[in-house]
Amino acid sequence: MAIARFAWGIDVGNRALKAVKLVRDGDRLRVDDFEVIEYEQVLSNSGDNRESLIQTAVASFVQKHDIRGVASVGVSGQSSFARFIKLPPVEKKKIPEIVRFEAIQQIPFPLDDVEWSYQLFQNADSPDVEVGIFAMRRELINQQMKFFTDADLNVQVVQMNPLAVYNGMYYDSQIEGTTMIVDMGAENTDLVIAEGEGVWLRSIPIGGNNFTESLVKAFKLNFAKAEEMKRNASTSKYARQIFQAMRPVFADLVAEIQRSIGFYASTHKESRITRIIATGGSFRLPGLQKYLQQNLQLDVQLLESLSAGAPTDGKAAAIFNENILSLAAAYGLAIQAMGQGKITSSLLPQHIRRAKVWKEKTKWFGIAAALFAIGTGLAYGRAYWEQMKGNSQTALDAQNQINQIKNQAQGFDTQWDQISSSGTAERQEIGNYQSLLSYRHLWTNILVEIHNCLPTPQADVASGIKDRIVKIPRGQRNQIVIDSISTYYYPDIKTILAAPQWTTYAPDPLNPTTPPALPTGVDTSSLGPNPMRGFVTTIVCTTPNTGGYDFVSDKFMATLAKLGYSPSRDFMVARATVVHANKLAVLTNRLQAIEHANEAIAQAQNNGQPNQPPPPQPELAPGLNGVTTQQYLDRITGEDVQQDTEVQIAVAIVLDPTPPPATQPTQTAQAQP
Numbered sequence: 001m002a003i004a005r006f007a008w009g010i011d012v013g014n015r016a017l018k019a020v021k022l023v024r025d026g027d028r029l030r031v032d033d034f035e036v037i038e039y040e041q042v043l044s045n046s047g048d049n050r051e052s053l054i055q056t057a058v059a060s061f062v063q064k065h066d067i068r069g070v071a072s073v074g075v076s077g078q079s080s081f082a083r084f085i086k087l088p089p090v091e092k093k094k095i096p097e098i099v100r101f102e103a104i105q106q107i108p109f110p111l112d113d114v115e116w117s118y119q120l121f122q123n124a125d126s127p128d129v130e131v132g133i134f135a136m137r138r139e140l141i142n143q144q145m146k147f148f149t150d151a152d153l154n155v156q157v158v159q160m161n162p163l164a165v166y167n168g169m170y171y172d173s174q175i176e177g178t179t180m181i182v183d184m185g186a187e188n189t190d191l192v193i194a195e196g197e198g199v200w201l202r203s204i205p206i207g208g209n210n211f212t213e214s215l216v217k218a219f220k221l222n223f224a225k226a227e228e229m230k231r232n233a234s235t236s237k238y239a240r241q242i243f244q245a246m247r248p249v250f251a252d253l254v255a256e257i258q259r260s261i262g263f264y265a266s267t268h269k270e271s272r273i274t275r276i277i278a279t280g281g282s283f284r285l286p287g288l289q290k291y292l293q294q295n296l297q298l299d300v301q302l303l304e305s306l307s308a309g310a311p312t313d314g315k316a317a318a319i320f321n322e323n324i325l326s327l328a329a330a331y332g333l334a335i336q337a338m339g340q341g342k343i344t345s346s347l348l349p350q351h352i353r354r355a356k357v358w359k360e361k362t363k364w365f366g367i368a369a370a371l372f373a374i375g376t377g378l379a380y381g382r383a384y385w386e387q388m389k390g391n392s393q394t395a396l397d398a399q400n401q402i403n404q405i406k407n408q409a410q411g412f413d414t415q416w417d418q419i420s421s422s423g424t425a426e427r428q429e430i431g432n433y434q435s436l437l438s439y440r441h442l443w444t445n446i447l448v449e450i451h452n453c454l455p456t457p458q459a460d461v462a463s464g465i466k467d468r469i470v471k472i473p474r475g476q477r478n479q480i481v482i483d484s485i486s487t488y489y490y491p492d493i494k495t496i497l498a499a500p501q502w503t504t505y506a507p508d509p510l511n512p513t514t515p516p517a518l519p520t521g522v523d524t525s526s527l528g529p530n531p532m533r534g535f536v537t538t539i540v541c542t543t544p545n546t547g548g549y550d551f552v553s554d555k556f557m558a559t560l561a562k563l564g565y566s567p568s569r570d571f572m573v574a575r576a577t578v579v580h581a582n583k584l585a586v587l588t589n590r591l592q593a594i595e596h597a598n599e600a601i602a603q604a605q606n607n608g609q610p611n612q613p614p615p616p617q618p619e620l621a622p623g624l625n626g627v628t629t630q631q632y633l634d635r636i637t638g639e640d641v642q643q644d645t646e647v648q649i650a651v652a653i654v655l656d657p658t659p660p661p662a663t664q665p666t667q668t669a670q671a672q673p
Helices: 047-064 092-106 138-149 161-171 208-219 223-231 239-267 288-296 314-322 324-337 350-388 392-421 424-435 442-453 494-498 549-560 588-608
Strands: 006-012 016-025 028-038 070-075 081-087 114-121 129-137 155-160 178-184 189-195 198-204 275-279 299-302 481-490 534-543 571-583 619-622 628-631 645-655
Touching: 006 047, 006 138, 006 161, 006 324, 016 047, 016 324, 028 047, 028 314, 028 324, 047 138, 070 138, 070 161, 070 324, 081 092, 081 198, 092 114, 092 129, 114 138, 129 138, 138 155, 155 161, 155 324, 161 178, 161 189, 161 198, 161 324, 178 239, 189 239, 198 239, 208 223, 208 239, 223 239, 239 288, 275 288, 275 324, 288 299, 314 324, 442 481, 442 549, 442 571, 534 549, 534 571, 549 571, 549 645
Parallel strands: 006 070, 070 155, 178 275, 275 299
Antiparallel strands: 006 016, 016 028, 081 129, 114 129, 178 189, 189 198, 481 534, 534 645, 571 645, 619 628
């Protein structure tokens, strides 16, 4: 692709369409134009109007600006897939083959259903090669691309927004040491950790809308008024109450960032993040920068300028600088379209890429066809001329030569037909082998998502050290422990989802025998005509928190219920219901299991490490009126667990859910214990 003289980077956000145009100015790039078009309502709340809102914004953008040249379009990090893998030492020419093999194993969808690309990362002084594999479902990219192809934009690059932001910050020389970029949008926050030539990223489902929704609940406002209240929080006479209502979202955001930093540190032992670059329109929220800086104990710097400058017009420059936090992704997209992005991978659909290549070659095909026509004409002309001269033998030789070439071409055509139709059985066999890898990561992903729904315990509780744990009163610990997960698979669970007593089809954790027969006579018309494969799962969890059922419901069930349809997941939670919630003191089987587990651990420790004291054992303690009662003790802290609460939850998980909300089952039906 030729080096572009100017290019647009276009970011379709949840609140607005943002675009930046870069032009070449000598050896540097310069911002020549930009646009921010806010939708009439945020896309996440627009329902069926989503497409029309985007189409209107794109049409407005095309009408107001010169769209000649190339364009780069961003896609959400939350809807995309990214994995980073270290490659074994191999010859350079074999890397594409190995990367494809890794892609088949890592991407949780068949490769035929996704657009995918990869990027190699390697430090000059290190033989290690790391590869980033990026993918997105083909249907989602095609849906996004249609907005721009219908408007005749020449899209050359499709890039994940977090990688686009990285390209922008790298071009501006903002990456120093180990740097974290926090790009906070309306729906989610992209975390990018950059170190040397390497990149790591993660998207978390917390964004500006979460702050707004907290105000909707606290002040009983509609979304638009709550959004206005959030934007004017610092000058409001109710500032204290506003920030108090948003505090849980602040805390959740910090917890997720800390979790990501911890994971990165566990895989990069010698790395230490030194600074954070904050981008995204949600960072206009007063106090957010300061809150992160205090709680993360890191320098948090807001993006204040770009090396490509601002438009030359003074008024436009002022508006540009006012919106600069929101323009980081569009800026990085334009940089890649100009051929100067550090990351060059692209999720541009293959059929569009081939069409562009074909279009570029069309003129050469035209020239070749013309030359062929001229050559053929000369040959026929020569035969005709020789005939006119009476030299019939020469004319016959020319005709024979033409026939010989024609027969040779037909032979090649026949051979090609034979080659293209061969290997059908082998291709089928390869496809069968590849299908064995499908869904092999499914339960790993489900368990990770369930774990992520658990509340974050206090730091002392999470340490696992007795002296630190007991600092927090047992009844005040933000702790939920999953004791067991049992599951049944059903080829079609629609009848279960529609049944009034659907939880009876969940496994009994004490006796998970074969699944019961499906109910009959249940109306499933509201769930659509197609079968719905899935699992009915029982989760047994325990909490020492005195809130018991309410604590589990608010801190675990509510989050679990939000695992609805997402294009980045091949499953969704369709039902989540509490089967029972009881104190352990009344659950004889559980108490006996705790006793047996403690005895087994004690025996194992005594056999393997005789110098180590055994864990606390059940003991008799004075009770009422001098009567002794048996205690069942926590094997780490030695505290009695009988006042802990066990909660049993039935969860229905649908595989490969379809996006239209109208066809989805109700997300949650909670039952009081």
